[in-house]
Amino acid sequence: MANPSTVEPTRRDMLFIATGAVAAVGAGSVAWPLISQMNPDASTLALASTEVDVSSIPEGGSLTVKWRGKPVFVRHRTKKEIDEAVATPLAQLPDPQADKARVKKPEWLVVVGVCTHLGCVPLGAPGSRGEYDGWFCPCHGSHYDTSGRIRKGPAPLNLAVPTYDFLSDTKLRIG
Amino acid sequence: MSGPSTFVPQSALGRWFESRLPLGGLVHSSFIAYPTPRNLNYFWTFGAILSFMLVAQIITGIVLAMHYTPHVDYAFVSVEQIMRDVNWGWFMRYSHANGASMFFVAVYIHMFRGLYYGSYKAPREVLWILGVVIFLIMMATAFMGYVLPWGQMSFWGATVITNLFSAIPLVGEAITTWLWGGYSVDNPTLNRFFALHYLMPFMLVGVVVLHVWALHVTGQNNPTGVDVKNVQRDTLPFTPFATVKDSFALVVFLIFFSWWIFYVPNYLGHADNYIEANPLVTPAHIVPEWYFLPFYAILRAIPSKLGGVMAMFGSIAILAFLPWLDTSKVRSANYRPVYRVFFIVFVLTCIGLGYLGAMPAEGGYVLASRLLTLYYFGFFLVILPLLGMYETPRPVPATIADSVLPQGGARLQPAE
């Protein structure tokens, strides 16, 4: 390859570098569509919000609805449950959050029913509500209280609160 | 030509690994040091282009499979969802659909190149037969892929082609029912075609590896058809010479490919396939994809069901016997003036059959199909065997270097 000419080596190198750079740009541009196609598609992004009629839920009872493929718990809390949630000192909470920051109306608690540990659905039927009278996740033993806050077990965070609105006293729109 | 590798990695770690699994040596001897005849023209870049197309089809295909639903109620709609809602879905789908056509464009050029330069002759018979196997798997893959969008042409194409098997005496009906998984093309058929369409490209990869292996054992043919006599004078190392040439050819091919994807994406398809499959209504003209048309014309040229099917499969099977049908000692048609004429007529015959395959099977078209079918088989069964005995070839250059280097190759390849 030894060529004594003085100009050629740089011109030659420039050419090779430019070609290589353009090839890299090309590979990158092709990679993007291949990655992007796995993101939620337009129909998923536009997915409808879910409307729930809560008039039929008795005090102390709850309803599970599906929203974006996940369960959402709507619980009609009793006076006692509300008081418990409000009275809990924030210092006792692994993920401190006041109850009133988690509800729009105290008697209605709306949370995404996915354990923040590894994604199981916690149990919430009377008798299996765990030590704090909220939810109990059977997979790895996380206990949530009546505000859906983590109290005991491996889960790091409180149950998430989805965006929702009361369309009327008994009509709820999630999303 | 691909003897034990002399490759020695530079790093100690590399040497440690190489002595346990000689991967570097394999790559080095196959794609870096591999000697390529120095007189190859651009027709020899289609091997690389085809490798690229296979990988591209597999990648876009896997993407499409992530969004497609192989069920008669959802297939058509899911394809349209891909076109509308999936990020870049239209690009994936148009690339895949037109990619099939580009794959065949490249494979036909590759095959005609082999036919012209006698690349199938000893010692490359196995290489050629592996190529025929690849072609067959490609056709099966393409056919099943075309069924998946579940349009009218998908459905009726599947119906007509699977019915070919009913021509087999005694067991034909049973085989057809078995293929369908029912009494007509229906959901079980669609579902299994999807599974097989996903499987076959990986079988292709396997056979392609054998094809390349066989190539690297015998070495490439070249436009003179003369064997490599002196590796120093007659060949150049694969990298950088063939690598950069193949890359350039590939990018030019991609320009061609992109034209179809971005500007005329539906040209090679059929309008009927945008109508959802309807088992109660057959379209006025059932026409296969362009790459099947010559074979479809042969099928229709024979006025008997079994005869037509046999002629059609025979027209492909006969390629596997080519190395023994051609009796000429000279490989390249450059030095076979008479064969060259017959070859050109053969190419035109294939095109003619392609045109006739798209025309209605009536009147003069049928007669023309029969004449061309006759020439197609005559070329292999009569012309090639006899020509080798009676044709006087022109003198062949003594070495590859003589054909390309000035003054018999005064300049040698540069030192690596």
Add this chain to the structure above:
Amino acid sequence: MSELKDMTMKSFKSICLALALAGASITPALAAGAGPSPERQNWTFAGPFGQFDRGQVQRGFKVYREVCSACHSINLMSFRNLAEPGGPEFTAAQVKALAAEYKIKDIDDKGEPVERDGRPSDRFPKLFANSAAAAATHGAVPPDLSVIAKARSYSRGFPMFLIDALPGVAYQEHGVDYVVALLNGYTKEDDPNWNAYFPGNMLKMGKPLSDGQVEYSDGSPQTVLQYSRDVAAFLMWTAEPKLETRKRTGLNVMIFLFVFAGLLYFTKKRIWADAH
């Protein structure tokens, strides 16, 4: 030597030409029969740089909505599509209001079937439960129009069908031209079902459009010809909602590939300079 090369090149050229011909030997399917060929329209979305005329697509939607939608669905489209870039591009508020005018069959949270107001994320509803129901109502099945502009075509014959694929003169608008021709093809005064462009000439759909039927607010002529062009453009968009993105991306890809090919050409020359 050079003579040899010449001859080889000649064969190559004939092979190339041959393959190009073979590659293109397909017949655009359906329609036309023995009838006249549809007249070629002047579309803004044709050609490598083509884009939809927003006003035209919006008018086309109006025609669809006020006339065609009585019998024909566009079930592959969602209301939200009307606000997306590359189409009529109505505002989100307009689309929301429009969607609310439609009744969508749904199941409520008690599992009861209900009809609720449409939302932008809903599809345009199907008009019939299945094709039997459609046939029972209309005597024939009115096709869904979502992809109709790509599902219809006509044969241009040899050699025009080859030329239609070529850069510069590419012609991809067979289907949408056919739609315009069909809507203007009711040329027998005494027979509202006779259509010059429909295969077999007897079309179950009687002449659907008449002058002045749909009111335009932008001053465009309120004629059958204008209506048919507008609605055809709208249907081209429903068939190919990503048309503008596709052509724009194509331009970038082409520029990139030509630059890349040029660089590779010189790189190849440079590397091979020592070899020959």
